[in-house]
Amino acid sequence: MPGEKNRLLRVTEGLVALIQGFWTTFIHLFRKPITEEYPEYKRPLPPRSRARIILTRDPDFEERCVACYLCSASCPVSCISMQSAERADGRRYAAWFRINFSRCIYCGLCEEACPTLAIQLTPDFETCQYDLLTLVAEKEDLLVDHGGKNQEYNYYRYAGVLVDGDKGGHIQEARPVNLKSNLP
Ligand code: SF4
Ligand code: SF4
Secondary structure (H helix, E strand, O other), X not given: XXXXXXXXXXXXXXXXXXXXXHHHHHHHOOOOOOOOOOOOOXXXXXXXXXXXXXXXXXXXXXXXXXXXXXXXXXXXOXXXXXXXXXXXXXXXXXXXXXXXXXXXXXXXXXXHHOOOOOEEEOOOOOOOOOOHHHHEEOHHHHEXXXXXXXXXXXXXXXXXXXXXXXXXXXXXXXXXXXXXHHOO
């Protein structure tokens, strides 16, 4: 009878689906687990990951930041503020420097804009807080005692210095091109 046949077919299909489901569960019992138990295990992130922001120092242990405001101007959410000041020898620095991490979207534009490599994003992503006000970081919270991703770079050795000798003699400066050498 057709009704009896259809019922038998549905029962068979149901049984097959059930066995397939159990089989899938069974074979996963013998697979290596891929779950990472955070926070017991913290996966090391690539150095270029964009999380906690720091202010770095140059190899002379001076603050790299010259308070040029470029990071502040490039920040799409306006969460960086500072006040510039000048030392007796003419070197500029930030009298205070503040980042409101509750607004930061970790886009990295401040790092891109910085001419001195002072401001850098790091892979440290554990920045969550219950109290929003604790997410406002001052200069003393941001300033570290190393150079971050580039330990060697010192802005003052590249820019704003009087160079003796011919053009192209400065650190990593390309020799001038003789345009006439390109003429046919
Ligand atoms: S990472 Fe982006 S949002 Fe955060 S401070 Fe820098 S520019 Fe602003
Ligand atoms: S962190 Fe960089 S871009 Fe921002 S004010 Fe300092 S030197 Fe300028």
